Amino acid sequence: MGKPKTIIEKIWEKHVVHQEEGKPDLLYIDQHLVHEVTSPQAFEGLRLSGRKVRRPDLTYATMDHNVPTKNRDNVKDEIARKQMETLRENCKEFGIKLADIFHPDQGIVHVIGPQLGLTQPGKTIVCGDSHTSTHGAFGALAFGIGTSEVEHVLATQTIWQERPKTLNVKVEGDLGPGVTAKDLILAIIAKFGVRFGTGYVMEYTGDAVHQLSMEGRMTICNMSIEAGARAGLISPDETTVEYLRGREYVPKGEAFEKAAKEWLALATDEGAEYDETVVINAAEVEPQVSWGTNPSMCVPIGGTTPSLDEVEHKEDVRRALEYMGLEEKQPITSIDIDHVFIGSCTNSRLSDLQKAAAIVDGKRVKYGVKAIVVPGSFSVKLEAEKLGIDKVFTDAGFEWRDSGCSMCLGMNDDIVPPGGRCASTSNRNFEGRQGNGARTHLVSPEMAAAAAIEGRFVDVRKFTAGVLN
């Protein structure tokens, strides 16, 4: 037996194509995911230099950022339409499989990768999108890249990467009832800040993490980038294996059992050392609501916005409160909302929608609140409809849409108007993220659902127990 290793080291070492003193390593990429917004300039670069896509078979494309979530057969935004058309032409020219707007596999790239089984433990996965960290939930080394890097991967199937430092995010204890994966990751970022992961790949460890479903794990890994880490992952276990069994792109029969064994062996060895460790107690985590303009500006539902006297970067906090239209020390439960968005690569999978539906079942969205549900993929949408979940939402007054990134970043028509205030299950509460002047509060699907009914933030645990005040 050699020295115990982390899963991060194991995956890294298996993918080094070339190594030279004083330079980054050249890493092989097993899966490249492509979407319409960050790829056109990369394909154009290939054309200008007469290069080909080295491994179209390891490349998979879909359109998600721009696509409308209603009336899809008539894309009115001409520039968006051109971008989608460009992806279509590029995929055709370079021989890349594309889940086009009406394809049954279409969806948010970080929802369909796992759903199709393209995402597997031990793979290196890249995509021109920072939330590629999502795929880390499977024990893959997955990270976002820029367009120049997209072109590089298309042309060479490799990427230059400095060997990252390793960070153990150790979650002790168990999550309390009514507390979700989203609350856990928001609490982690609130506790350690938006840059504690910079330069690291994080591994989330502890029983509370391994008790989560794959969908919960994806929510956690998805937001690694909001802590500054390009990648965050979770060692594979039986839950990982069972999720993948039978999916389209995973091996079948005996080959699957063999693969599963290899996947499980990737898990971090007992006694392996990390460069850094941080610890959080899951039992202390409560449902979270962000109040500011970055994801660390977040407090438990029973909390208040900060007092300027008690914070370090006063000017940043003052600016954030001003942008958000909030006072110092304002109770979170006093904040009225007018928009609700349930969707995004963080929280748009079937179980997210089921949990939110359970909260709204038989109730009505508060008068004056515009609430939309955007399933993460076409297939999630169909499954939800089979279960009648669409009906639960529409009966309550939610709009039920087609899949895409939608109001998480408002590249299509789904935007929050200036001054509008949104309870959102997405991942970023940056200024203007959901629309110019829009105010975003990050929450779990359950908390968003309860906010839709009450028209303000409430503790979903009290809401389900029927005791609000």
Next chain:
Amino acid sequence: MEAINKHKGKVFPLNRTNIDTDQIIPKQFLKRIERTGFGQFLFYNWRFDNDGGLRDDFELNHPRFEGSSVLLAGENFGCGSSREHAPWSLLDYGFKVIIAPSFADIFYNNALKNGMLLIKMDEKQISEWMNQAEDGTFILKVNLEKQEITDDEGTVVTFDIPAYHKEKLLNGWDDIALTLQLKDRIEEYENSKLA
């Protein structure tokens, strides 16, 4: 990409931390399929009001900062999305050098690939320069080869940069062409995986 070694330019101080890529270039401008022409959208929601008029409360709009090409900023500059449109818009607007206490990983890489020089510097030094730069006449000279920054009065401050990044910037190398020289290694790797 264009090589960069020496740069001399007017300094614009942007005293904010965690400036994210949504602030650098908002999403509505990511729909273009070209690499050029993004400068007009830089810091869009800070520079323009809802009617498209210039906002008085954003310092970059003041005539005294016209022609700035060195940007000073707070920590974690460029956090958020992987959009390379962020460095494209900064470069196209005219910024060639950014100095901050820290940068987000993806942004740093993206900038490097476009020949933009990002310099990490301690907060104390940056805060001193921020004050000096307030009146819009502060000039810094950057010499990448020597890893030196010189101010108006001739005071020299040195900076660190990984040797590999420095070499790439000084030569303006095309990464893909370099990697393709290792094509045999890539093939070898692929064959070994098949075996």
